[in-house]
Amino acid sequence: xxxxxxxxxxxxxxIADSPIFFLExxxxxxxxxxxxxxxxxxxxxxxxxxxxxxxxxxxxxxFAALTLVGLMEQGVPVFFAILITMAVMVLLAILIxxxxxxxxxxxxxxxxxxxxxxLNFILEGVGQIAWGSDVKKLDIGLPDKTFEYGGMLLNTLxxxxxxxxxxxxxxxxxxxxxxxxxxxxxxxxDDHQAAMSVGIPxxxxxxxxxxxxxxxxxxxxxxxxxxxxxxxxxxxxxLKALPVLILGGFTSIPGAIIGGLIIGVGEKVVxxxxxxxFGGAIEGWFAYMLALAFLMFRPQGLFGEKIIxxx
Amino acid sequence: xxxxxxxxxxxxxxxxISLSFGGVKALSNISFDVRKGEIRAIIGPNGAGKSSMLxxxxxxxxxxxxxxTFKGETRKQMQTHKAAEQxxxxxxxxxxxxxxxxxLDNIMTGRNLKMKANVFWQALHLGPARREEVEHRExxxxxxDFLEIEQIRKTPVxxxxxxxxxxxxxxxxxxxxxDLLLLDEPMAGMNxxxxxxxxxxxxxxxxxxxxxxxxxxxxxxxxxxxxxRVVVLDYGRMLADGTPDVVRxxxxxINAYLGxxxx
Amino acid sequence: MFYxxxxxFKTTYKADQGIxxxxxxxxxxxxxxxxxxxxxxxxxxxYWFQAVIIPLYIYAIAAIGLNILTGYAGQVSLGTGAFMAIxxxxxxxxxxxxxxxxxxIVFVMSGLFSAGVGxxxxxxxLRIKGFYxxxxxxxxxxxxxxxxxxxxxxxxxxxxxxxxAPPREVLGIMITGPNALAITRYYVVLxxxxxxxxxAKNIVRGRIGRSWMAIRDMDIAAEIIGIxxxxxxxxxxxxxxxxxxxxxxxxxFCWLGSAETEAFDINLSxxxxxxxxxxxxxxxxxxxxxxxxxxxxxxxxxxxxxxIGIQIASDLxxxxxxxxxxxxxxxxxxxxxxxxxxxWQIVKEKLRQWPFPY
Numbered sequence: 025x026x027x028x029x030x031x032x033x034x035x036x037x038x039i040a041d042s043p044i045f046f047l048e049x050x051x052x053x054x055x056x057x058x059x060x061x062x063x064x065x066x067x068x069x070x071x072x073x074x075x076x077x078x079x080x081x082x083x084x085x086x087f088a089a090l091t092l093v094g095l096m097e098q099g100v101p102v103f104f105a106i107l108i109t110m111a112v113m114v115l116l117a118i119l120i121x122x123x124x125x126x127x128x129x130x131x132x133x134x135x136x137x138x139x140x141x142x143l144n145f146i147l148e149g150v151g152q153i154a155w156g157s158d159v160k161k162l163d164i165g166l167p168d169k170t171f172e173y174g175g176m177l178l179n180t181l182x183x184x185x186x187x188x189x190x191x192x193x194x195x196x197x198x199x200x201x202x203x204x205x206x207x208x209x210x211x212x213x214d215d216h217q218a219a220m221s222v223g224i225p226x227x228x229x230x231x232x233x234x235x236x237x238x239x240x241x242x243x244x245x246x247x248x249x250x251x252x253x254x255x256x257x258x259x260x261x262x263l264k265a266l267p268v269l270i271l272g273g274f275t276s277i278p279g280a281i282i283g284g285l286i287i288g289v290g291e292k293v294v295x296x297x298x299x300x301x302f303g304g305a306i307e308g309w310f311a312y313m314l315a316l317a318f319l320m321f322r323p324q325g326l327f328g329e330k331i332i333x334x335x
Numbered sequence: 336x337x338x339x340x341x342x343x344x345x346x347x348x349x350x351x352i353s354l355s356f357g358g359v360k361a362l363s364n365i366s367f368d369v370r371k372g373e374i375r376a377i378i379g380p381n382g383a384g385k386s387s388m389l390x391x392x393x394x395x396x397x398x399x400x401x402x403x404t405f406k407g408e409t410r411k412q413m414q415t416h417k418a419a420e421q422x423x424x425x426x427x428x429x430x431x432x433x434x435x436x437x438x439l440d441n442i443m444t445g446r447n448l449k450m451k452a453n454v455f456w457q458a459l460h461l462g463p464a465r466r467e468e469v470e471h472r473e474x475x476x477x478x479x480d481f482l483e484i485e486q487i488r489k490t491p492v493x494x495x496x497x498x499x500x501x502x503x504x505x506x507x508x509x510x511x512x513x514d515l516l517l518l519d520e521p522m523a524g525m526n527x528x529x530x531x532x533x534x535x536x537x538x539x540x541x542x543x544x545x546x547x548x549x550x551x552x553x554x555x556x557x558x559x560x561x562x563x564r565v566v567v568l569d570y571g572r573m574l575a576d577g578t579p580d581v582v583r584x585x586x587x588x589i590n591a592y593l594g595x596x597x598x
Numbered sequence: 599m600f601y602x603x604x605x606x607f608k609t610t611y612k613a614d615q616g617i618x619x620x621x622x623x624x625x626x627x628x629x630x631x632x633x634x635x636x637x638x639x640x641x642x643x644x645y646w647f648q649a650v651i652i653p654l655y656i657y658a659i660a661a662i663g664l665n666i667l668t669g670y671a672g673q674v675s676l677g678t679g680a681f682m683a684i685x686x687x688x689x690x691x692x693x694x695x696x697x698x699x700x701x702x703i704v705f706v707m708s709g710l711f712s713a714g715v716g717x718x719x720x721x722x723x724l725r726i727k728g729f730y731x732x733x734x735x736x737x738x739x740x741x742x743x744x745x746x747x748x749x750x751x752x753x754x755x756x757x758x759x760x761x762x763a764p765p766r767e768v769l770g771i772m773i774t775g776p777n778a779l780a781i782t783r784y785y786v787v788l789x790x791x792x793x794x795x796x797x798a799k800n801i802v803r804g805r806i807g808r809s810w811m812a813i814r815d816m817d818i819a820a821e822i823i824g825i826x827x828x829x830x831x832x833x834x835x836x837x838x839x840x841x842x843x844x845x846x847x848x849x850x851f852c853w854l855g856s857a858e859t860e861a862f863d864i865n866l867s868x869x870x871x872x873x874x875x876x877x878x879x880x881x882x883x884x885x886x887x888x889x890x891x892x893x894x895x896x897x898x899x900x901x902x903x904x905x906i907g908i909q910i911a912s913d914l915x916x917x918x919x920x921x922x923x924x925x926x927x928x929x930x931x932x933x934x935x936x937x938x939x940x941x942w943q944i945v946k947e948k949l950r951q952w953p954f955p956y
Contacts, residue, residue: 393822394822395818416824416826418822419822419823420824424823427819431816431818431819431822432815433811433812433814433815433816433819434815435811435880436811436812436815440808440811444808444809444812445823447808447812447824447825448823448824450805452804452805454801454833454837457800457804457805458797458798458800460804464800467805468804468805507823508823
């Protein structure tokens, strides 16, 4: 009885009781959600443009962040460190294309997916051997101050993160929709062989895409890393991005944003208000259950393309 | 011409079928019947809606209007499982074989509906499961014999050349011992010899087993040669319905499609 | 030349459908059985049993389970760890509730529990395919482990949060618990493996196996010829989870002795997935080979460098292991997507002609 009460009544009372706190929770959810979106964006890019579900996106985030921190620890100034890391990510993209993607052209999606799981492990291992596996602090000079606004506690870092992410997402969305390269990328996502047969250079396209995804990973790495320190668990973010992708659809950039926001806010609100009823730590699975429920009613996500099966 | 087994009894009756996908109207008010034992051809230019018609018959597409009567039972929409249970089998325009399995296994899947042994007997591979396997293997082997594909029975179908794959697909449909066989362009992409073989099989199936056949085909000489009656579709509408001779002379059909009459 | 089938004619379908119709295969299996029943126990010591062989067999059972779901039926699953956990925790609770029930029966019953949950999480598979389904299984993975963590009833409110295998005996011999000898546990696990592998092989080459593969290869066509997708998929989930559940029970009761939910986390799911990728999707033999390969690899990696005089710090070794795993996965997927099982077949085919390749 008490349990039922704590699910159906208390949380709403709590919310009504202190709407400002609720707003604060929502905002922190939005900010977390923006971060999720950023990682999900990397997935969407690669999936949209090469049909590959890149499980290693999380490892790429970690790898990028580790490289950046490693360079900065060596005394390289921030600006150059970022540039060098970006170059490293491009190099990584080239290597991935050369050693892996090229050989798996037109294999089924599941095979490519599993290959990226393998890639995930490789990146984790290499990153940790190269730069060590303890938690590292990342500070590139983004302001990190907490201040009060309208009775709520806000943080400049979170806000800057949101802003940066929002800008990136917009730019990328526009890029895909309105440029020739964007069109080519979409063609490749649809059908590798068909794209090749109309002269689209698969190799360059893939390198471009994975580099852009690498860049997104770097930004995500910087933002997450500044907030929480650069550590192994960044890889698990990849897993968190999955429900985001489900909600938003695997091929939609706006979907990644909205999905991220929904998951971010949903998780925070549920954890704060309903968590105690369940003993806490609901965040671990809530997103997946939400995604699952969603899938039952709309398998293609909010914005994904509806799949028409033909025989 | 295959005439020996045609009866007057109607096996399949299609009335007023209309089918749309979003804004596209694939079929408009199509009606025709298929008599038991006959070979009925559906012809028409590409995009005429022939495959969609077949898909409606075996329940893969659900028409918005019209009804289908099969073996006396009338429904607005067929369900694929019911269709299979009631004895409708088909082949597909773009081969739909199970590429990971061998020819024999593919053909055995055609027997799936008739095999009932539960999972425990299967796990032990004794008793009813074992008897069933042997029993249905015999049926499959007869089909393999008939189609002359003994030497590839253990080959994974993904490795077979196109013509043989089409034959295996026919085998899978035949294995179900259907009353109504729907063939979607069974001879597409085949050379002359392969086509002759396929014709022979189709005629034999109709002749020896009395199976009613509905056949989509582009090759006019084949259609004129082996079918009892023909339905002509164009842009989802019916243009003509009758024996090959009648259809061949129909002006609408000539205008839409034939251009030159075939002898 | 050694592997020719010429001259081995089968005169009945029954004979042709035998599980190992080629004599050389039968010899191979016979030899493997002799090795595992006699040779290994004779030579192996406690360390090898505990560190290598027993877990290998247990992983093999789980791998067969996952292969049924992912390799044969084409349903991607990342929830293997959770299903193994269900088996383990179910066994624990059944032991508590029915202390006199024969432990072997308890193992089977916990497999059934796991199968039941598997069916529930398999229901989405009718609407959801591919990666989306993987996410559904992830939901299972995270939710189930959270449940076992949070709800004290599952671990009898033990303050440490672990479950421990109580001692149980069969026919007077200790099978679980601290006094169970390694060799006893070895035979128990081996028996389960042999029986389960045999059953799996029988199922996959019959009607059910064919319907799985049909759904995997082209589910629309399968549906059209009368194979019911939901029933077929749920059957795959059920049997797969059954195997994983029993494997999970053996994992705790015949190997680790006790554990927390971490033992069943997502890394375990990935581990088993790697085993079936490397071993070969859609192959029972491959599942076992993959399990062997992945289990022996770390041992090889830790023991080999010292043998040639190189010392590697254990930290570094772990990372190197990760990298090698990853490289192997990618390597296998590129070179031989059908894994070790296919490589084995190729070897056999070459043996048909050796030493006369022309």
